[in-house]
Amino acid sequence: MTDSVIRLQGVRKSYRLGKVEVPALGGIDLEIESGEFGALAGPSGSGKTTLLNLIGCLDKPTAGRLFLDGLDITDSSLDKLADIRGSKIGFIFQTFNLIPVLSAFENVEYPLLLGGVGRKERHERVNEWLDNVGLAPQANQRPDQLSGGQRQRVAIARAMVSRPVLVLADEPTANLDSETAAQILDLLHRINRETSVTFLFATHDPAIISRAHRRIRLRDGHIAADERNHQLTGGVVHAS
Amino acid sequence: MLAKIAFRNIFRNRRRSLITLLVLVMGATGMILFGGYKEMNFWGLRETTIRNRLGHLQIYRQGYLTADSQKPLEYGLDDIGQIRTEVEKDPRVAMTAAQITFMGLISNGEKSETFLGTAVEPTKDRQMRSQRLETGRELNDGEMDTIMLGRGLARSMNVKLGDYLTLMTTTVTGSLNGMDFRVVGTFMTGVKEYDDRAIKVPLSGAYYLLNTKKIEKLLVMLKQTEDTEAVMADVKLMAASRNWPLEMRTWSDLATFYHQVVLIFNGIFGFIGTIVFVIVVLSVANTIMMNIFERTREIGTLMAIGTKRKRIWTLFLLEGAMLGLIGGILGLIAGAIIGQLINYANIQLPPPPGYTAGYALRILLRPGILMSSFALSLVTATLSSIYPAFKASRLNIVDALGHI
Structure with missing residues (x-):
């Protein structure tokens, strides 16, 4: 068994809607191990994105504790959380979310600049990742000159370049045609195999769910099922 | 990189930036022309006062x-x-x-x-x-x-x-x-x-x-x-x-009319300057606010991938400052050219109240006026970005990422 990258203890999240408190997640206990290729599945409103936001340090839980890479980040300041996101977490979004005024190269370079990486190393790492996602020839093109699949590849390179321990992807294939989606999924799978970086998806996409080593199904803010695909990792185990 | 992003964003919505720049340029040009006209009048009145009546210095018996x-x-x-x-x-x-x-x-x-x-x-x-x-x-x-x-x-x-x-x-x-x-x-x-x-x-x-x-x-x-x-x-x-046993006075001690004119002109200049300042502030603030509204998701993304609030604040402040810088430079050029053209055209103005002779409209392009007009553009554009930039840096990441 490998070390856990994420550990959630009794995590709750609720939102205020006027004077009403609306629960989004209720008492989640979850542990994601290093190198996992996991999927958070469930119907709309089940709490997938909320859970992903909490794990990604984009939001804070209402109750419970959250550990990332062994570190209790529950009470970390906003600046500390920004540092953690910049150094330990990579994000892939449904709408790619590249910075439109920056070229593919510069988009990938940006997290390294935030991390204070020197110019030479920065360029090496950016080129390495653009090459890895097959976009070296488009390095100088801006997002509006790239196709959807190419943009998502840039986003993947940006997520990976700072050597995170965890990559979170919210519906990464939802805006792509099925062929491109399959290619992106293949790419993510390969990166997971080669780097052992943990991947966690929030998705409806059956293709991603079927290829995930672990499927965490959410319903009404609770974990309804937590399965490991042992055809990929050695059998299916119902955790709840 | 922040400077690069800020600079490129100015050219993203060209029409909006152009209108803002026009406001900045017109503001700076107006300040240069009116300031130059004012300086020319001050200079002319001062020298006339000295030569006509007072001399630079008057020496009397104690x-x-x-x-x-x-x-x-x-x-x-x-x-x-x-x-x-x-x-x-x-x-x-x-x-x-x-x-x-x-x-x-x-x-x-x-x-x-x-x-x-x-x-x-x-x-x-x-x-x-x-x-x-x-x-x-x-x-x-x-x-x-x-x-x-x-x-x-x-x-x-x-x-x-x-x-x-x-x-x-x-x-x-x-x-x-x-x-x-x-x-x-x-x-x-x-x-x-x-x-x-x-x-x-x-x-x-x-x-x-x-x-x-x-x-x-x-x-x-x-x-x-x-x-x-x-x-x-x-x-x-x-x-x-x-x-x-001598005592003496300078022209400035004796030139009450000159000082009254300076006071009035400076008052008018200050008033016009305030109006220009307010117009520039509102215009630039509006541009930055619109930019922030349109780029809310982008701000969310920048924050999600590790950009701290202070950097977001700096980014939008930089955008305002760059608009001010470009507007200031263009205003400086426009003001200097128009000022020279006015001087070259030798436009005759009617006599001022109490005078019998008209005089030529002249713009004195002093470095002080040019620099203060440039500074007005830069400083007001930067100042007016402070609040919108602050608002941007306070955005909730999750809400910003979900912004359409």
């Missing part, structure tokens, strides 16, 4: 300014030869000119008017270029009974060149004296009230009329107005070291 004299020239200067020699030794001094001012009645035999007389050393007075000759000629050294009249007074007295007029005034002993003077010319200073009463006679004629050899004051003309205070300090030291 007590002239404070004592309540009973008779004319009671506190006049007796022997100015030595003072003059010492003062003119200073390389910053262009020349000195002795003067007496006096009042009395002027008559052509049929009609009498009050006058304001200035007795001058003719050659020195010509060098001061204190008035514009309208008809006839200037006074000459060696003449005693010649007179020049202000335009209004000449018309009122209905005189021709060569006519004789009688001046009547009080002598230094308090008795009344009269003397005939021959009209050799008429002049105008541009100030109607003054031209309606003014006469000029040679100092030698005034000595005879006033029955004295004293002068009222010694005017010191400098090569550069900026040296006034320094020269006065040196002259005071020199007078003290020789035990000469």
Whole structure:
């Protein structure tokens, strides 16, 4: 068994809607191990994105504790959380979310600049990742000159370049045609195999769910099922 | 990288940035043109005031300014030869000119008017270029009974060149004296009230009329107005070291009208500047707010991948500052070009209130005005970005990422 990258203890999240408190997640206990290729599945409103936001340090839980890479980040300041996101977490979004005024190269370079990486190393790492996602020839093109699949590849390179321990992807294939989606999924799978970086998806996409080593199904803010695909990792185990 | 993002974002929505830049450019250009016009007026009025009447420095006998004299020239200067020699030794001094001012009645035999007389050393007075000759000629050294009249007074007295007029005034002993003077010319200073009463006679004629050899004051003309205070300090030291009972005033101490004009113009300039400031602030703030609204998701992304709030704040502040920088530079260029064109076009303006002659519209392009107009653009654009930039940095990441 490998070390856990994420550990959630009794995590709750609720939102205020006027004077009403609306629960989004209720008492989640979850542990994601290093190198996992996991999927958070469930119907709309089940709490997938909320859970992903909490794990990604984009939001804070209402109750419970959250550990990332062994570190209790529950009470970390906003600046500390920004540092953690910049150094330990990579994000892939449904709408790619590249910075439109920056070229593919510069988009990938940006997290390294935030991390204070020197110019030479920065360029090496950016080129390495653009090459890895097959976009070296488009390095100088801006997002509006790239196709959807190419943009998502840039986003993947940006997520990976700072050597995170965890990559979170919210519906990464939802805006792509099925062929491109399959290619992106293949790419993510390969990166997971080669780097052992943990991947966690929030998705409806059956293709991603079927290829995930672990499927965490959410319903009404609770974990309804937590399965490991042992055809990929050695059998299916119902955790709840 | 932040600077790169900020700079490129300016060109993202070109039409909006162009309108904002136009506001900035027009603001800066307006400030340059009005500021240059104001400076030109200040300069012109200052130099005219100095040359026409006051000189840079006026030297009097001790007590002239404070004592309540009973008779004319009671506190006049007796022997100015030595003072003059010492003062003119200073390389910053262009020349000195002795003067007496006096009042009395002027008559052509049929009609009498009050006058304001200035007795001058003719050659020195010509060098001061204190008035514009309208008809006839200037006074000459060696003449005693010649007179020049202000335009209004000449018309009122209905005189021709060569006519004789009688001046009547009080002598230094308090008795009344009269003397005939021959009209050799008429002049105008541009100030109607003054031209309606003014006469000029040679100092030698005034000595005879006033029955004295004293002068009222010694005017010191400098090569550069900026040296006034320094020269006065040196002259005071020199007078003290020789035990000469002198006192003096600078043109600035005496030029109340000039200071009033400066005050009024600066008030107007400040008012216009405030309006420009408010327009620029609102315009740039609106642009940055619109940018933030359109780029909310992008801000969320930047924050999600590790950008701290301070950097987001800096990014939008930079965008405002860059708009201000570009607007300032373009405004500087536009202001300088338009200013030069106006100067080149030699546009004639009507006479100001109280004046009889119009003057050419001139824009004085001083580095101070150019720099302050540039700074106005840069500073206001940056200042007006502070609040929108702060709002951007306070966005909730999850909400921002979900923004459509």
